[in-house]
Amino acid sequence: MTSSNNENLRHLADTVDQLAVRLSSIQPSCLEQLEQWREAAYRSIDQYCERKRHELIEMKQVHYRQELNQLQQKVNQLIANHDDRQDHYDSVNHDIQLVEVKINELEHLRLKVHPLSIDEHLITRRHLFPLTHPYRMIHLKTSLESAVGTNDKHLLVDREGKHLCLLDRNLVIVNEISFTHDGIHSVFWASTIGQFIIVTCKNILLLDEKTMTLEKCPISSKVDWWRGTCSEDTLFLLTIEWGSSIYEFNLGSSFKAGKEWHSPVTCKKNEVMGDIKYNSGFLAIPIFNRHRDESRFELRSVINLDCIWSIRVHGRCRCCQIDVDQWLVMDHDDCRFFHISADGKLLEAGKYDQHEQLEDIIPWGKDSIVVLTKKINVISSPSTTVMATTEENDNNRHMTTNLSSLRRRFASLALSCIHREYPNKIAHILTSDADVQAPHHLTPAFFGCFDWHSAVHGHWLLARLGRIDKNLTYECRQALRQSLTKENLEGEVTYLSGEQRQTFERPYGLAWLLQLVMELDEWAEEEKESSEEILQWRENIRSLELIVVNRLSSWLPKLSHPVRSGEHSQTAFALGLSLDYARHVNNSIFEQLIEQHSLRFFSSDKLYPFIYEPSGEDFLSAGLAEADLMRRVMYKNNQEFLQWFNEFLPRTNLPSSLEPPSIADPTDPKLIHLAGLCLSRAWMLEGIVESLPENSEQRNQLYELSKRNAQAGLTAIDESHYEGGHWLGTFAVYLITRRGIHPNEINKP
Known part of the structure; x- marks a missing residue:
C-alpha cells in the first residue's frame, strides 16, 4: 500500500472520529423546544388546579x-x-x-378526578403536508421567467420584468428601481459581500439593498447563465444548456474564475440541471433527463462534485434547504413537492393543484417558506409550506385569494378562539367579592376571543359564514350551538343588567351585538321552514338585544359631542353598524334616532384633516367612518351626500397617510391594530365609492386606495399570533362579504 493511500485512509479514520465526537455532543435545538413545552404543560396544569x-x-x-x-x-x-x-x-x-x-x-367535598392521559401524538416530528393556508401574500405581475431571493430581512423579486422590488416581512414594497436587463433566472444573497446576486442570461449583477444600485460583475458573458448559489467564499453558476456546466468564482478576489465542471461530470448531454443550492459543503442539484422524461435530485460534494446520494423525483424542479440540512424540491409544472431528508430519503410528498405553474421557492427565517407562482408571492404559515392562488374578482373589487379558501381560513380563526377562555381581558367593574369570577361565569355566551366584543363579533363571523357558505355551515353551527343557548344568553342579560354596567362595551361591542342579531334574524328567516334551531337562537338573544337597543337609545341624546378616536370608543363606526340593524328589523324609532344624531354630529363637518390620521394604534379611521355613516344616513338623497362629501374632503389630494401603514411588530396587541385599520379603510372606501357617480373624479382614486388597503390588511393576518388572530378575521369577513355596503346582499359561492 502506498504512502498516499495510507494518508487517505488516515484521513477517513480522522473523519469518522470527528463525526463520532459530533454525534456524542449533539444538543439539537428541539431539546429546548421540548423543555419549553414541558414547562408550559406544568404551568397549564397549575393554572387548571x-x-x-x-x-x-x-x-x-x-x-x-x-x-x-x-x-x-x-x-x-x-x-x-x-x-x-x-x-x-x-x-x-x-x-x-x-x-x-x-x-x-x-368540608366533606369529594372529587371525581380523571387520570391525565398523555397522547403519544402530542409530540411528533413535524410534517410539512398537508399544505395549510398562507399567512402572507402579495400580488405581483412577474415576467415570463422570474425568481425570488432573500437575506432574511428583505425579499427581492421583479415586477413585470421591468422593476426590482424590495419587500419587508409584511410583504410591503419598501423600495423599487427600474430593471432593464434580461429576464431574471436566479436571485440569492451573498453574505460575504453583503449584496444580492442576480443571474440573467448574459449578466451577473450585484444589488446593494441600502442604495438600491445595480452593478455588473466582471464575469464573462460568453456562455448563457441559468442558476446560481454561493458559499462563504465561492460563487457557483450553472449554464442554461443540455449537458449543463458549473463554473466557480472567488467572492473574495473580485470574482476570479476558479474550477469548471462540464458534462459528463455534471450530467449527461441529454440532461439539464434545473437548480443549484449550497449548504454546509454540499451542492443540491435537481437534474432532468429529456429522453427518459424523468428527474432525480442529487447531493454532490463541493470539493470534487462526487454524488453523495441521489433520489428520483418528478418534473423540472427547483429546490431549497429547510430545517438546516433537509431539502424541499418543487416541481414547476405539476405543482408537486418532495420533502427529502439529509441522507436522501423521501419523507413526504404533496401536491398543490391550485396553480398552473410554480416559479421559485426559498426559505425565509426559521419556519417560513416563500413561494413564487405565476401570480403571487406567498409566505407559508410557520412549520409548513403552502401556496395559494389569487384572482381579480371584479364583483369584490379586490385582489383576494380563492374566496372559499379565504372564508374557510377566517372561519378557522373564529372557531379556534370563541371558546378559548384565556388569555382574557375583561372590562369588569367589581362591586363586591362575589364579582370575582372566571369569564365563563360572568358572560357565559361570550367569554372567549380575549375580550367580550371580539367574542361577540367572532360569533357574528361564524353566523355570517355559516349562513352564506354551505361548506362551512356544519362547523359554524356546531360552535354557535354551544354558545347561543337560552341559559347562556340569560346569563349575558344578567351581567349587562348588573350594577355599574351601564357603560359596558358602549358603543363598539354593543353595535357588534346588533350585527350578530341582524345576521341571526336573516338566517332564521331563510331557514324558517327547515331549521327550528336558528329560530331558537334568534329568540334566545332577543332579551339581550332589547337591553342593547335601550342602552344606546338612552345614551345618544346625552352624548354632546361625537368621539372621534380610531379605537373602540369611536361614535361613527358604531352608529353605522347600528343603523344597518335598525333598518333591517324595521325599528323606525331607533333608525330615526341614529339618523338625527348622526346629522347633529357630522352634517356641518368640512375639510376633514385626514393628514392627522392615523394614530399609531388605530383600527378605524375617524374620517372615513364618518363619511361611511353619512352615505348611509343620506342614502335616500344621494345628491345631498355628494354635496356633503365634496365639502368634507380636503381641497388638495388625499394625503399619503391614507396609504397602508407598515406594522412594526405583529405580536404587539396594540400595533397590530393597524392591520384592522387597513381592512376597515378598505370597506369604508368601497362603500363611499358605491355612492359616487361613475364620472366622479374621486371615484378611481378612492377605489385604488381601497384596493391597496385591502391587500395590505389581508396579507397582515397571521394565525400564529393570537394578538391579531382573535379579531382580524371578523374585519376580513366584513370586507370580503361586503356586509356594510349592501347589508342584505350575500356573496354565495
Whole structure:
C-alpha cells in the first residue's frame, strides 16, 4: 500500500472520529423546544388546579362567609333590640342550620378526578403536508421567467420584468428601481459581500439593498447563465444548456474564475440541471433527463462534485434547504413537492393543484417558506409550506385569494378562539367579592376571543359564514350551538343588567351585538321552514338585544359631542353598524334616532384633516367612518351626500397617510391594530365609492386606495399570533362579504 493511500485512509479514520465526537455532543435545538413545552404543560396544569380550587372551594368559602356575616348581623340586631320573639329566633336558627349543611358539604367535598392521559401524538416530528393556508401574500405581475431571493430581512423579486422590488416581512414594497436587463433566472444573497446576486442570461449583477444600485460583475458573458448559489467564499453558476456546466468564482478576489465542471461530470448531454443550492459543503442539484422524461435530485460534494446520494423525483424542479440540512424540491409544472431528508430519503410528498405553474421557492427565517407562482408571492404559515392562488374578482373589487379558501381560513380563526377562555381581558367593574369570577361565569355566551366584543363579533363571523357558505355551515353551527343557548344568553342579560354596567362595551361591542342579531334574524328567516334551531337562537338573544337597543337609545341624546378616536370608543363606526340593524328589523324609532344624531354630529363637518390620521394604534379611521355613516344616513338623497362629501374632503389630494401603514411588530396587541385599520379603510372606501357617480373624479382614486388597503390588511393576518388572530378575521369577513355596503346582499359561492 502506498504512502498516499495510507494518508487517505488516515484521513477517513480522522473523519469518522470527528463525526463520532459530533454525534456524542449533539444538543439539537428541539431539546429546548421540548423543555419549553414541558414547562408550559406544568404551568397549564397549575393554572387548571388553581382555577378548580377557586371554583370548587374558595368561591364557596367567600359566599358562605358573606352569609355568616349577614347572620351575625341579624343575631346582634336581635340581641341589641332584646328581641326574644320565637318566630324571629326560629327563622335565624333555620338559616344558620342551612349554612351549616353547606359547610358540612364543603368540608366533606369529594372529587371525581380523571387520570391525565398523555397522547403519544402530542409530540411528533413535524410534517410539512398537508399544505395549510398562507399567512402572507402579495400580488405581483412577474415576467415570463422570474425568481425570488432573500437575506432574511428583505425579499427581492421583479415586477413585470421591468422593476426590482424590495419587500419587508409584511410583504410591503419598501423600495423599487427600474430593471432593464434580461429576464431574471436566479436571485440569492451573498453574505460575504453583503449584496444580492442576480443571474440573467448574459449578466451577473450585484444589488446593494441600502442604495438600491445595480452593478455588473466582471464575469464573462460568453456562455448563457441559468442558476446560481454561493458559499462563504465561492460563487457557483450553472449554464442554461443540455449537458449543463458549473463554473466557480472567488467572492473574495473580485470574482476570479476558479474550477469548471462540464458534462459528463455534471450530467449527461441529454440532461439539464434545473437548480443549484449550497449548504454546509454540499451542492443540491435537481437534474432532468429529456429522453427518459424523468428527474432525480442529487447531493454532490463541493470539493470534487462526487454524488453523495441521489433520489428520483418528478418534473423540472427547483429546490431549497429547510430545517438546516433537509431539502424541499418543487416541481414547476405539476405543482408537486418532495420533502427529502439529509441522507436522501423521501419523507413526504404533496401536491398543490391550485396553480398552473410554480416559479421559485426559498426559505425565509426559521419556519417560513416563500413561494413564487405565476401570480403571487406567498409566505407559508410557520412549520409548513403552502401556496395559494389569487384572482381579480371584479364583483369584490379586490385582489383576494380563492374566496372559499379565504372564508374557510377566517372561519378557522373564529372557531379556534370563541371558546378559548384565556388569555382574557375583561372590562369588569367589581362591586363586591362575589364579582370575582372566571369569564365563563360572568358572560357565559361570550367569554372567549380575549375580550367580550371580539367574542361577540367572532360569533357574528361564524353566523355570517355559516349562513352564506354551505361548506362551512356544519362547523359554524356546531360552535354557535354551544354558545347561543337560552341559559347562556340569560346569563349575558344578567351581567349587562348588573350594577355599574351601564357603560359596558358602549358603543363598539354593543353595535357588534346588533350585527350578530341582524345576521341571526336573516338566517332564521331563510331557514324558517327547515331549521327550528336558528329560530331558537334568534329568540334566545332577543332579551339581550332589547337591553342593547335601550342602552344606546338612552345614551345618544346625552352624548354632546361625537368621539372621534380610531379605537373602540369611536361614535361613527358604531352608529353605522347600528343603523344597518335598525333598518333591517324595521325599528323606525331607533333608525330615526341614529339618523338625527348622526346629522347633529357630522352634517356641518368640512375639510376633514385626514393628514392627522392615523394614530399609531388605530383600527378605524375617524374620517372615513364618518363619511361611511353619512352615505348611509343620506342614502335616500344621494345628491345631498355628494354635496356633503365634496365639502368634507380636503381641497388638495388625499394625503399619503391614507396609504397602508407598515406594522412594526405583529405580536404587539396594540400595533397590530393597524392591520384592522387597513381592512376597515378598505370597506369604508368601497362603500363611499358605491355612492359616487361613475364620472366622479374621486371615484378611481378612492377605489385604488381601497384596493391597496385591502391587500395590505389581508396579507397582515397571521394565525400564529393570537394578538391579531382573535379579531382580524371578523374585519376580513366584513370586507370580503361586503356586509356594510349592501347589508342584505350575500356573496354565495
